[in-house]
Amino acid sequence: MIILANGKTNEVAQRTDADGTLWVRLGELPAATGWQMKPQGACLGELCVPLPESKRGEWIADADDWVWLNYSEFADMIGQKYVRDGDVWSLGSVPAARQVGLECGVAPDFEVTDRNGDTLRLSDLRGHKVVLFTWSSW
């Protein structure tokens, strides 16, 4: 199964219910979605979302010797849109994560590889003025 999120393509263990629910192994959650389970809940960077106590037993389950999160239920709760075609799932942006930064005008951080093969992280350019410019061949 493939998960597309945050510009990355990740192949993860397959577990999809008959009703189309997406389950993700907790160990694969950070690489595949950016979220990480912590004592306070699911965290994406500094943003943490507690799981509802009433749902915890349903959303986190043991199967095949692994612990899994019912990701589609979680995504529905946080308003993250997703779409599936066959064994490929595509996750949209997380509304709260995007808005927390943009509401106060903080440039969203990203990490890319430049044409010389060097890593370019926007936050590494703090202390400099940055002009970010997109173009295309079309």
Next chain:
Amino acid sequence: MAQDSGGPKAVDKWFDRASPTYRCVVDPTHEISSLFGWVNVPSAAWIDEDGQIVRSNEGVYPAETTVGFGLGKVRMGDDSFAEATRDWIERGADSEHVLSSTELAERLKPVDDDKRLAEATFKLALHFEATGDSERALKHFAAAQELAPDNWNYQRQGWTHKGTTYATLQILRRTSDLRKHTDKSFYDPTGLPGENHRRFTEPEWLWTPAVQRLKRLLRR
């Protein structure tokens, strides 16, 4: 940031021709536009020393640019953004072109459910395009375009899947429709002094010197 699902193969010749001295990145999955909420190219943000966005615009060409097609041409952009950028680099927060927090909030406004679903769908289309599944790519490009009809990135990148000629004809047709039937522009106004060619809908025909000479002869 070259935003192009064709990757380096599609954009390297432009980079090579420009020989830029600044950092260059290829962004085949449009991540930067997703993060900044841009819906067209070229787009740009000014980010200050503290990591704060102080300006964000779509349709900011570094200079007036002319694209010829057959016997016609379209002009895009102007010098206003480059001049404003120089002013900001020199004067920082004192530049009159730095946006107020209200103006910025308007540009960085949250996106609705349909647009978020469109984003996920567009990324799915790009995945199938990259893996050679044209049928599924086209299906999801069409779905994303329907969910977010004002997102020109989804439209234009999706059209290139059927070839650059098809994409060029589509953009001329669609922008012509905008000009004739709506008061919308291809690019929102930047508010910069001297901005021009925002509508990108006024093809100038019969402009080649040979045709102009012929027209002059016919007038006699």
